[in-house]
Amino acid sequence: MSDKPTCCDCCCFETGALTAYRHESRLKADAQKWLCDLCAETEAGRMLDYPSQFEGQAATIRTVCYVGNVILKALKTRS
Numbered sequence: 671m672s673d674k675p676t677c678c679d680c681c682c683f684e685t686g687a688l689t690a691y692r693h694e695s696r697l698k699a700d701a702q703k704w705l706c707d708l709c710a711e712t713e714a715g716r717m718l719d720y721p722s723q724f725e726g727q728a729a730t731i732r733t734v735c736y737v738g739n740v741i742l743k744a745l746k747t748r749s
Contacts, residue, residue: 678705678735680715680732681708681733683736689710691703693719709735713731717731
């Protein structure tokens with residue numbers, strides 16, 4: 671297992687709440703990806719494994735997840 675990063679491998683949102691998942695990589699047998707809860711629960715998390723299926727949509731999906739995380743963080747700190 672590698673060291674836990676500070677931002678999501680998909681949307682790049684900086685958070686301590688990341689979970690390691692198996693990365694479907696052909697380069698490394700034990701590859702892993704670190705995802706925030708939002709990316710892990712949506713199709714965004716699959717983009718790292720199957721990039722060709724998301725051509726032309728990846729930037730938009732990442733942005734939506736990043737903004738979603740910002741909104742969720744603001745709501746948590748507000749209450």
